[in-house]
Amino acid sequence: MIKVLVVDDDTLARRGIIAEMPWGAFGMTVVGEASNGERALEFLQHTEVDLLMTDLAMPVMSGLDLMRQAQRLYPKMWFVVLTFHQDFELIQEALRLGAIDYIAKTQIEDAQMEEVLGRISERILRIQDVVRPAAVSGSLEQGDTVDAMIVFIATNGRADLAPLWQCVFMQGKAPQEISLGMWAVPMEREMMNGAVEAMTRELVERGLDRQVMVLHLYGVRGANRDQLRKRLMQYKERALFYEHKAGIFYYTYAADQLPAEYPGWSDEELRAYRNDWSSLQWIVRIDLFEELLQEIGRARPSVAQLESLFYTARMNWQRIARSEVWAEQGMPGIDSYWTEWADWLNAMREKLRDIVLKSAYSKEITTSIMSAVDLINRNLDADIRHSELAMEANMSKGYFSQCFKDIIGQTFQDYIRDARIANARLLLAETEQPIYRVAEQCGYPNEKYFSRVFRERMGMLPSEYRQNKIKV
Known part of the structure; x- marks a missing residue:
């Protein structure tokens, strides 16, 4: 049973x-x-x-x-x-x-x-x-002649791939499902040596190159079946997302070279990188932008973490950008790969730079305002003083206010209020912290005042927002 x-x-x-x-x-x-x-x-x-x-x-x-x-x-x-x-x-x-x-x-x-x-x-x-030894060869016997396998991964997870099983190279082979959207076909390595070109050509002719990713796995003889299946699942979940390149659908791996673990991000690291991307510093500093991209490539966070990070960051970007930018540059869809995310981020950087740097102010003043915004986003739980930020930017309070509004598109106080409400929405949706604790982390002196401001902005109390499980 x-x-x-x-x-x-x-x-x-x-x-x-x-x-x-x-x-x-x-x-x-x-x-x-x-x-x-x-x-x-x-x-x-x-x-x-x-x-x-x-x-x-x-x-x-x-x-x-x-x-x-x-x-x-x-x-x-x-x-x-x-x-x-x-x-x-x-x-x-x-x-x-x-x-x-x-x-x-x-x-x-x-x-x-x-x-x-x-x-x-x-x-x-x-x-x-x-997962039986004769199929995916988890612990293939020493005398087994099967030393390779072809793994097909449906690019949309649930594709109807009936034409695949009709291909010439599949005749006499029994595709076996590893998980939803992933199948394995054991192959003798000698057979694979001369069949790759014909196989890829037939896949292209049938239009299957747009429906499947092909993973040619060799060196599977003697591999532990449970570990092999687990690594294939991890490859499908994480590695393929980062390694897929536009126009390429065929990849080759030795079984023992399949990635076993992915660093990912802890909850604390995710919050820290949300702050980095919510900041506008990466818009004006190419070195920071490249550093943040490299960190994603190193840690290989899950797609869910990426979506959570950039959904939140995007709300902060929207405070300074015209609405038409977001209609033109929607976030990549759920079936996208990291290359498409990277292209989207490069496009967003160019759009935001056009808005921020083509103001009437010098690059030095614009950079100072970006630094002030960064300080606000990182210290939402603190008493953020207008005069102190103006002094940090080496400006008078009045001039700082004017520059801030012209560059960011909001007054200093309006930006702080909206940033705190956005942070509150995030905490309410993703944590079980009590309302008073959320209020404290968003810079409000008490729960009552926080609830009143939140209701004015969102049309409901914080408790109602959490109960409705509204996605942030």
């Missing part, structure tokens, strides 16, 4: 899923339930689980964070996510993390339980096939 753990912060939804779905008919049994990621990890310490079924948006620890930790601790575990249709970006990140499927809760409400479990059961059976 496949042992299932159901994780959802909505008690009624969780109990409904457990009670209503025909688990036994598909060889499954529910061994436990949890209301958040932390409790799920506690449960996993003492109970064996094969399939973790988790909601994505939960307090304390989200479903995505739970998947990341469980994948590291229990590499053989399968994941299915529970969500609503509007959580599309979260679904895509879950698939990148290795979820084998997702369940829209409306399917359960519409009594499509058998269809849902049947699909999941079939997918698990396919994955079980691929």
